[in-house]
Amino acid sequence: MADFGYISLVLALVAAVYAVFAFVFAGRGKNPVLAHSARNSLLVVGGLVTLAVGIMLFALLTHNFRIEYVAQYTSSDLSWNYLLSAIWAGNSGSLLFWAWLLAIFSLIAVLQKRDTGRELVPYAAATLMFIEAFFLVLLLTVANPFKELSFTPAEGYGLNPLLENPGMLFHPPSLLAGYVTFTIPFAFAFAALLMRRLGDEWLMVIRRWTLLAWLFLGIGNLIGAWWAYVELGWGGYWAWDPVENASFVPWLVATAFLHSIMMQRRRGMLKVWNISLITLTFVLAILGTFLTRSGVLSSVHTFAADPVLGTMFLSFIGAVVITSAALVYYRYPDLRSESEMESLLSRESTFLLNNLLLVGAAFAVLLGTFFPIISEAVRGVKISVGPPFFNQVNTPIFLAIILLAGICTLIGWRRASAKNLLRHFLAPGVAAVLAAAVLFVAGLRQWPAIVALAICAFVVATIFYEWFRGTRARHRMRGHNYLKSFGGLIMSNRPRYGGYIVHLAIILITIGIVGSSLYDVEKETTLMPNDSLTINNYVLTYDSLDSYDTLSKTVVSASLDVYNRGKFIGTVTPEKYFHRNYEQAVTEVAIRSSLLEDLYVILIGWDESGGATAFKVMVKPLVNWIWLGGIVLVVGGLLAFWPEGRTAPAPRKEGTD
Amino acid sequence: MTTITGYRTILCIVLLVTGLTLFPAAAARAATLSELAKEFICQCGCTLVLDSCTHAECHSKTQMTALLQQKIDEGLPPAEITALFVRQYGEQVLASPPKKGFNLTAWLLPFAAILAGAALVYVMLRKWVRQGNRPQPGAAAPPTAETDDPYARRLERELRDFGEKGFR
Known part of the structure; x- marks a missing residue:
């Protein structure tokens, strides 16, 4: 069976290479027969890679331990959902998943019915198939998922118990889908460069693909943060690990791109910048894939430390960068924009600053991530760059970005007058000052928190003020009631108002981060049965320690009764798992969650004889706001992603502008 | 202007x-075990700070935390504890590079x-x-201030443009 999988990948490679040439020649010669054949070859690639994935999934479900990958990442006691998810648990499986997603997304992007950008399709498809071929070569040479062992083991090694969490079903595929989806906008941008069609059509084609990739990556990161929070038992959700950073950096650059393309669409500006940003986003996405597999940086997320694989990825990245840079240089005369602005005080200026800060933040994260290597190369000294560095460097930059989101909302395109600005910023400014005052009166004394939350209040006020102005204007002009006017406003320009909802999501996430990182409280203590621990308003009374066996592990579970302000609110049971096929014990934290705060209880250890048991207890305010922000982000993202229903141009009266 | x-x-x-x-x-004000544990990287290979080491049973974390607690109990100032850790484990034990020399980069x-x-x-x-401000023959001067009516007109125009021409 493994041979069938391998052969299907070989045939897929042949079809992908054929597709590259067929699309190029079809594009150049305008040959409809060759174009038809090229499209069919895309179907063949998609079908063959799907077949390979199907074979791998079948091998995983049927415990075919003869296949090394299956033996390495599964065992016969694993439930079907984790068996299926094992496809992205390891290096070669996740690369196979990468190649499959790319084949399917390429198929959709090429066969999609479109009004604009049809001429770009052949070269974009050739680019996509070239990248697909690269991944197929990796799978057939250095990362063969169908590699067989010389014997059939009776049992597999099993999935790392830390991966047995619902997060495993969504976090890796979402991140991988994000990385892969960025290939589509890159391919169309590359095609636009090749074909010298550097107007707006490539932007029209790729906006929704970029937004989809951005959403996948954002959701993937948030699910990963939630997973780390509930599973790893350290009470945090973001460790600034190199691989986390590698997935955050392209998201930041893509955020900049999603803003800057509006400048090109409206004003014909930033053409070189936009092409460069999307190329950079794609390169950074590949860099993320490279980092998890090359062993170049130590990370808890590392799949593999294969220097050959690393070299191949690095060569690919180098080739993409050099080719794209050369093309941009060669096409520069066509990319020069007719940039004109009427005032420094305009939304255009805030968009440029927003881009600068987002790319600056990406640079700061990237520099910190690679600085250990740079330091070792320059000074010969190994150093670490961890959370204190990233928090200090990024906090002011991110606060500036958030503040700018508020300012940008109220500044009009082209020109804003100081008088107008004062009028529109008065209410949000008052909201920010009021928020700061209320927080101070409520007892907050950490000024970074007060500043951050006041900025959040300002941004929220600007968004609601903008919605109010828009709703009122529509109500006056069309006579609809306010609810209908608001609904009409949102639905009539979904990208814009979806974007505002995403801004609200970022505010919710920021509030959650401020609360949980600046106002968390923790206590570590050893309790005897019936002893109590007090933390904030909570009293936890240790009841008992139990132990029981399941098929795969021994579970040690502690029970503690929890009282909040003297009222019994339930029992928590932090646990430790001792898996038979895994050396390390796994911590299962107990969390009592509310919108206001989380009570986070970790079982640290116990004295076998005396009954003394050690616990770490934390109270983490507002963590749920982060996850709530994630949901709002999805809502706003989907609203912005929703297909644009075009309307026929209406006859215009002179002078309405 | x-x-x-x-x-x-x-x-x-x-x-x-x-x-x-x-x-x-944080190093400037770190004084408790919990705070200091966020300043040093666990040497077990997890690449995370002591406080966040993902290993449920970690010899390195236990040893380093015990040493930290001992030095805190002895009343050693945070700066001296940091110096001691750097001497013992090397510069890589610090969770962030010291703000001097090449690290300033x-x-x-x-x-x-x-x-x-x-x-x-x-x-x-x-x-x-x-x-943009070069005078163009026949072009009307752009409005320098917006009233509510121009805002309403601008909004309608933008929404109409979106409907006809796509995202902008």
């Missing part, structure tokens, strides 16, 4: 630069890059504004 904009730019630059010093390093380069970018953006904006 130009002077005021110039002052604003300088103010923005100053605010951005001071951001680095306004958010002080990591601390300052992002801000320097943003400032350089801001200067470039400012120069470009000035150039584009000059180009």
Whole structure:
């Protein structure tokens, strides 16, 4: 069976290479027969890679331990959902998943019915198939998922118990889908460069693909943060690990791109910048894939430390960068924009600053991530760059970005007058000052928190003020009631108002981060049965320690009764798992969650004889706001992603502008 | 007007630069075990700070935490505890590079890059504004202030443009 999988990948490679040439020649010669054949070859690639994935999934479900990958990442006691998810648990499986997603997304992007950008399709498809071929070569040479062992083991090694969490079903595929989806906008941008069609059509084609990739990556990161929070038992959700950073950096650059393309669409500006940003986003996405597999940086997320694989990825990245840079240089005369602005005080200026800060933040994260290597190369000294560095460097930059989101909302395109600005910023400014005052009166004394939350209040006020102005204007002009006017406003320009909802999501996430990182409280203590621990308003009374066996592990579970302000609110049971096929014990934290705060209880250890048991207890305010922000982000993202229903141009009266 | 904009730019630059010093390093005020445990990288290979080591049973974490607690109990100031850890484990034990020598590159380069970018953006904006304000024969002067009515008209125009021409 493994041979069938391998052969299907070989045939897929042949079809992908054929597709590259067929699309190029079809594009150049305008040959409809060759174009038809090229499209069919895309179907063949998609079908063959799907077949390979199907074979791998079948091998995983049927415990075919003869296949090394299956033996390495599964065992016969694993439930079907984790068996299926094992496809992205390891290096070669996740690369196979990468190649499959790319084949399917390429198929959709090429066969999609479109009004604009049809001429770009052949070269974009050739680019996509070239990248697909690269991944197929990796799978057939250095990362063969169908590699067989010389014997059939009776049992597999099993999935790392830390991966047995619902997060495993969504976090890796979402991140991988994000990385892969960025290939589509890159391919169309590359095609636009090749074909010298550097107007707006490539932007029209790729906006929704970029937004989809951005959403996948954002959701993937948030699910990963939630997973780390509930599973790893350290009470945090973001460790600034190199691989986390590698997935955050392209998201930041893509955020900049999603803003800057509006400048090109409206004003014909930033053409070189936009092409460069999307190329950079794609390169950074590949860099993320490279980092998890090359062993170049130590990370808890590392799949593999294969220097050959690393070299191949690095060569690919180098080739993409050099080719794209050369093309941009060669096409520069066509990319020069007719940039004109009427005032420094305009939304255009805030968009440029927003881009600068987002790319600056990406640079700061990237520099910190690679600085250990740079330091070792320059000074010969190994150093670490961890959370204190990233928090200090990024906090002011991110606060500036958030503040700018508020300012940008109220500044009009082209020109804003100081008088107008004062009028529109008065209410949000008052909201920010009021928020700061209320927080101070409520007892907050950490000024970074007060500043951050006041900025959040300002941004929220600007968004609601903008919605109010828009709703009122529509109500006056069309006579609809306010609810209908608001609904009409949102639905009539979904990208814009979806974007505002995403801004609200970022505010919710920021509030959650401020609360949980600046106002968390923790206590570590050893309790005897019936002893109590007090933390904030909570009293936890240790009841008992139990132990029981399941098929795969021994579970040690502690029970503690929890009282909040003297009222019994339930029992928590932090646990430790001792898996038979895994050396390390796994911590299962107990969390009592509310919108206001989380009570986070970790079982640290116990004295076998005396009954003394050690616990770490934390109270983490507002963590749920982060996850709530994630949901709002999805809502706003989907609203912005929703297909644009075009309307026929209406006859215009002179002078309405 | 130009002077005021110039002052604003300088103010923005100053605010951005001071951001680095306004958010002080936790090390300067770290005193408890919990705080200090966030300042050192666990040496088990997990690459995370002591406080976040993902291993449920970690010999390295236990040993390092015990040493930290011992030195805190002895009343050693955080700076001396840091020096002791660096002597014992090397510079890589620090969760962030000390702000001196070559390490300053990591601390300052992002801000320097943003400032350089801001200067470039400012120069470009000035150039584009000059180009945009060249008088064009027959062109009406753009409105310098908006009232509610122009806002409503602008909104309608933008929403109509979106409906007809796609995202903008």
